[in-house]
Amino acid sequence: MTFVFEDIDDVEMERRRSVVEPLTDAVRDLVDAVIRTEVAEGEIPDVTAAVRAVTERLRSRQSDGPYGVRYTRAGTGMPWGNPAVGVRNAVAPPMRVQAGDDGLRWADVRLGAAYEGPPGLVHGGICALLLDHLLGEAAGADGTPSFTGTISVRYLRETRLGPVHLEARTDRYDGPKKFVTGTLSDADGPSVVADAVFVIPRWARATPPQEAPQ
Numbered sequence: 001m002t003f004v005f006e007d008i009d010d011v012e013m014e015r016r017r018s019v020v021e022p023l024t025d026a027v028r029d030l031v032d033a034v035i036r037t038e039v040a041e042g043e044i045p046d047v048t049a050a051v052r053a054v055t056e057r058l059r060s061r062q063s064d065g066p067y068g069v070r071y072t073r074a075g076t077g078m079p080w081g082n083p084a085v086g087v088r089n090a091v092a093p094p095m096r097v098q099a100g101d102d103g104l105r106w107a108d109v110r111l112g113a114a115y116e117g118p119p120g121l122v123h124g125g126i127c128a129l130l131l132d133h134l135l136g137e138a139a140g141a142d143g144t145p146s147f148t149g150t151i152s153v154r155y156l157r158e159t160r161l162g163p164v165h166l167e168a169r170t171d172r173y174d175g176p177k178k179f180v181t182g183t184l185s186d187a188d189g190p191s192v193v194a195d196a197v198f199v200i201p202r203w204a205r206a207t208p209p210q211e212a213p214q
């Protein structure tokens with residue numbers, strides 16, 4: 001596992017973000033359009049060829065593997081391929097994580113047609129993905145890295161597609177274990193709750209995490 005150092009400051013990171021984010025948003029819009037389009041079937045082959053042409057253009061220069069979790073000179077994480085928050089990943093809604101008091105992490109997300117499970121409702125795996133990630137961010141609020149060891153997700157009732165609100169915080173510590181809880185709510189209130197044990201990996205326990213591991 002390697003974290004990749006990008007030798008840039010955060011101004012340059014924001015500049016790069018402003019270039020790539022509109023592309024990712026456009027692809028998200030494309031995904032939604034493909035799900036919901038009702039154009040004549042005869043138009044689909046032409047549209048398919050146009051999309052393939054764009055893909056070829058992007059593939060003319062690309063990296064060998066995944067984007068990785070990069071970080072700037074200031075230590076700001078750039079998990080831009082991440083499926084929950086990735087700036088370059090159209091699969092991500094995206095969730096924009098906000099920091100509150102006392103290690104609270106929260107986010108407001110709009111979940112549209114691409115996240116449907118039961119009719120008109122959010123797929124349970126999407127709820128679990130977003131909660132896992134947000135609980136991970138809450139676990140990381142103290143500056144130590146940790147991985148999901150165990151997560152339990154309880155679906156109190158269905159979650160309607162549309163705007164959802166998520167919150168998470170670390171409740172307590174026990175050695176390398178962090179006990180983290182969170183909720184996902186739709187317009188009618190909490191619909192999913194999660195609790196998890198995040199574990200600080202051995203390499204981060206042996207050496208205080210002042211620098212990202214290579």
Ligand SMILES: CCCCCCCCCCCCCCCC(=O)SCCNC(=O)CCNC(=O)[C@H](O)C(C)(C)COP(=O)(O)OP(=O)(O)OC[C@H]1O[C@@H](n2cnc3c(N)ncnc32)[C@H](O)[C@@H]1OP(=O)(O)O
Pocket residue numbers: 003069070071075076077078079132133134135136137140146147148149150175176177197199200201202212
């Ligand atoms: C530099 C810039 C960075 C930027 C950054 C940006 C992004 C910033 C946010 C990221 C947010 C990501 C949010 C998504 C989070 C994932 O998706 S993480 C990926 C999914 N999880 C994994 O792949 C984990 C895979 N498992 C493992 O790596 C290891 O099993 C673990 C979990 C690290 C534990 O292994 P270990 O360190 O060898 O554990 P070990 O020393 O045996 O046990 C330590 C303690 O933990 C307990 N424990 C061990 N395993 C477990 C378990 N699975 N469950 C519960 N307890 C356990 C043990 O019982 C023990 O407890 P005590 O005996 O002390 O009471």
